[in-house]
Amino acid sequence: MAITGIILGxxxxxxxxxxxxxxxxxxxxxxxxxxxxxxxxxGGDAWRHGAVRYSDTDLAFYRLLSVRFGADVRLDRTSLELGPRRQPTGHELDVAESGELIVSFSGHDRRGGIREGEICVGPAELTALLAWVEACSTDQVRSPARRRR
Structure with a gap:
């Protein structure tokens, strides 16, 4: 009996x-x-808490309480499009901090699938996101076949 308990432990x-x-x-x-x-x-109604990291090529989203070591979603920088901004309304006011804005987005993930949704961030974080998207270099936007050698 004790051995079974140890093995189970x-x-x-x-x-x-x-x-x-x-x-x-x-x-x-x-x-x-x-x-x-x-x-x-x-299409979803649940907001997920998480974190984003920016790299030269993509935006990585990590859900706060996931059991994966890698990013849950990676969006290609050259395909990322940000839509209009809006204030939180209704039940969104329960999860959003004061002063945060909601921005719609669309982009391609690593498998080429289109990911669409909304991101809720503060004004400083939104400025950083916009600057990162707008700072995408011409070499990154051009396809590898069209780049000059």
Whole structure:
């Protein structure tokens, strides 16, 4: 009976350790070098807490409490389009901070699928996002076949 309990404890530990490590990674490492946001997919009614990171080529979204080590969604920088801004309304006022704005977006993920939704950010974070999108270089916009050698 004692051996069964020890084996069961080891199995539970082996299963839970990676899950706990992934959650701690999200809460500590990802949030340290990222921007906190709320994101909602088109057609969905739930806002997801998370963080975004910008790179030269894409925007990576990490859900706050996911068990994945990598990004949940990556949107290609050259395909990302931001739509009109609006103030939160109705139940959105319960999750949005004072002064935050909601912006619709559309872009291609790594598999070439189109992702559409809304992102809720503060004014400073929106300025950073707009600057990042607008600063996309001409070389990044051109397809590799059209680039001069």
């Amino acid at each position: 080891v199995v539970v530990l082996l299963v839970l350790a990676p899950v706990v490590a992934a959650v701690v990674y999200r809460l500590v490492v990802v949030r340290r070098d990222s921007t906190s946001v709320l994101v909602k997919r088109n």
